[in-house]
Amino acid sequence: MTRLLLTVPEAAEALAVSRAKLYQLMASGALAYVQIGRSRRIRVSDLEAFIAALAHREAAA
Secondary structure, eight states, rough: OOOOEEEEEHHHHHHOOOHHHHHHHHTHHHHOEEEETEEEEHHHHHHHHHHHHHHHHHHHH
């Protein structure tokens, strides 16, 4: 079964950023997340969309 959700440390590692930076991205609304109890999880599809949006911005610049 393919995993649909990543933990904060897993998503931070995938983006090569710190956990603090990932929390900033989530707080600003730049990266969507799912709240499950007290834990935050990032959907793989949201992480891929975030990366794609970054690529589009860089290409337009």
